Amino acid sequence: MAANNCFHYHLAAILILSLPLPAFPATFTFVNQCSYTVWPGILSNAGTAQLSTTGFLLNSGDSLPVPVPASWSGRMWGRTLCSTNPDTARFTCLTGDCGSGAIECGGGGAATPATLAEFTLDGAGGLDFYDVSLVDGYNLPMLVSPGGNCTITGCAADLNAACPAELRAEGGGGCRSACEAFGEAKYCCSGEYSTPDTCGPSVYSAAFKSACPRAYSYAYDDGTSTFTCASADYVITFCPAPSTSEEPSGRSSNALLVSSGGDLRVKRVIVAARSQSDDLAVMQELKKSINAPSQLGWTDPDPCKWKSVTCSRGNRVIKIQIRQQNLQGSLSPSLGKLTSLQTLEIQNNQLSSVLLSLAGLNSLKTLSVNNNKFTSIPPDFFDSMTSLQEVSMDYNHLAFNNIKGPLPASLSGSSIQSLWLNGQMIGMNGSISDSSLRQNNPVPD
Known part of the structure; x- marks a missing residue:
């Protein structure tokens, strides 16, 4: 009997060891x-x-x-x-x-x-x-x-x-x-x-x-x-x-x-996403600040599909052209975050208040804000606008600045080809000397 018990014990062990085990590859x-x-x-x-x-x-x-x-x-x-x-x-x-x-x-x-x-x-x-x-x-x-x-x-x-x-x-x-x-x-x-x-x-x-x-x-x-x-x-x-x-x-x-430049690349990738997301947020803020009228049709959640807005193939806002739409508000303070913006044309509206700083828009080539009711320009308004070629600011209330003295010599190193300041409501004070402007470039129109 003992032998049989021993036999059955070993047989059971063999059977257990022979069962297929789960495969965990x-x-x-x-x-x-x-x-x-x-x-x-x-x-x-x-x-x-x-x-x-x-x-x-x-x-x-x-x-x-x-x-x-x-x-x-x-x-x-x-x-x-x-x-x-x-x-x-x-x-x-x-x-x-x-x-x-x-x-x-x-x-x-x-x-x-x-x-x-x-x-x-x-x-x-x-x-x-x-x-x-x-x-x-x-x-x-x-x-x-x-x-x-x-x-x-x-x-x-x-x-x-x-x-x-x-x-x-x-x-x-x-x-x-x-x-x-x-x-x-x-x-x-x-x-x-x-x-x-x-x-x-x-x-x-x-x-x-x-x-x-x-x-x-x-x-x-x-x-x-x-x-x-x-x-x-x-x-x-x-x-x-x-x-x-x-x-x-x-x-x-x-x-x-x-590589040693890894961190920089990571930051660049993250900034790419942030800048596109920022474009969305900035455009939503702009929509509110200018009290976008119904005729603009800015209802789609994607600003790249809005009337008067143009985006690049990379879905960055590159043009805003809202002319003669009777806009009544003011520009959004975050507009300077549209770092791919090349054209901003908002002329012939009723936009008012301070013309907020657009410093940092180094892609901006054309700026047209004429025929509005802007009352002043901040000192850093043109900072880092290295691509700017055409500026139109006539027929605003910018004389409230009491502009005096000559135009800065730094304009001679800019890319500006046209600069319109005529038609100020009260009139500019002081004189304009173009001698320094002619040293490096032709005088702008």
């Missing part, structure tokens, strides 16, 4: 470099194996490896500003909440806006497919770093800081997509805009793309946003350091670099 390592706690959430696609966790707490500076079975597909994100209600014991997050009421998401997806990392392991041709998506908006920086010589992707920029007011999520914890914010088919790539031919990038998705060139910015942004790798482990980093590369070592990058 890859590991996802989550790293939190944010200065705050992040609660990662994980959602497996239908028909794919579930991971050992669907959500967990990750303190600042901590990391956690999660084994991933073969042929897994799904998405992951970071939840922020989370807490547990002491009365209901329900767990919720301000951004990325999965609706489970607990730290484990249990099959729930991310509430928008949320930065998403998406994976399909062992897909077509045995390759892994992965991307970082901003299609559902953005809530925190995220980088996906594969092992081996595969491409790093993600969004290291702080888009919350650059988010235009109309996209800003309640509480300021995220930046919504234009689709979520406005619900229009042209932004959602739905209805008559449901094909790649009919749905292109908007000014909002272009701003996201400028800051994060490798992240999905809208539904049909596949060509520059989906990457492949052969059987790798992956590191998912929240709030990566600004100098983190989005390219494998040894290659140049169009986005973020490891």
Whole structure:
């Protein structure tokens, strides 16, 4: 009997050891470099194996490896500003909440806006497919770093800081997509805009793309946003350091670099997004300050589609030409932030008050503010306007400045070709000497 017991024991051990073990060909390592706690959430696609966790707490500076079975597909994100209600014991997050009421998401997806990392392991041709998506908006920086010589992707920029007011999520914890914010088919790539031919990038998705060139910015942004790798482990980093590369070592990058100039490039990318977002905010402020009349039709959330406004291919405002529209307000103080503006023509209106400083508009070539009711010009009005060629200020109330003395000699080094100051309501005082103006350039008209 004892022998039989021994036999059965060893047989059972052999049978247990012979059972197939789950295959974990890859590991996802989550790293939190944010200065705050992040609660990662994980959602497996239908028909794919579930991971050992669907959500967990990750303190600042901590990391956690999660084994991933073969042929897994799904998405992951970071939840922020989370807490547990002491009365209901329900767990919720301000951004990325999965609706489970607990730290484990249990099959729930991310509430928008949320930065998403998406994976399909062992897909077509045995390759892994992965991307970082901003299609559902953005809530925190995220980088996906594969092992081996595969491409790093993600969004290291702080888009919350650059988010235009109309996209800003309640509480300021995220930046919504234009689709979520406005619900229009042209932004959602739905209805008559449901094909790649009919749905292109908007000014909002272009701003996201400028800051994060490798992240999905809208539904049909596949060509520059989906990457492949052969059987790798992956590191998912929240709030990566600004100098983190989005390219494998040894290659140049169009986005973020490891090189000594990396920080500068990162700043340049972030500024590109900020400047486009600033254009949106500035134009909304201008709309209010000039009491834009209904005939202008400035109702679209995208200023590049407004009448009398022209934008570049990069969705920067380059021309504002609002002539003879009986505008009654004043210019917005933030107008000087339109750093790509080349033409500002607001003549023949009723705009009044101080002609606010436009210092820093180094792309501005034509300025026409004649036939308004401006009463003064600040001392730094023309600072850094290195491209200015034509200025028209006649028929305003600028004589209230009591202008005296000659024109400054510095005008001789400018690019101004036409300068109109005639028709002041009270009249200019003093004399104008053109001797110094003729030293370097012809005298302006």
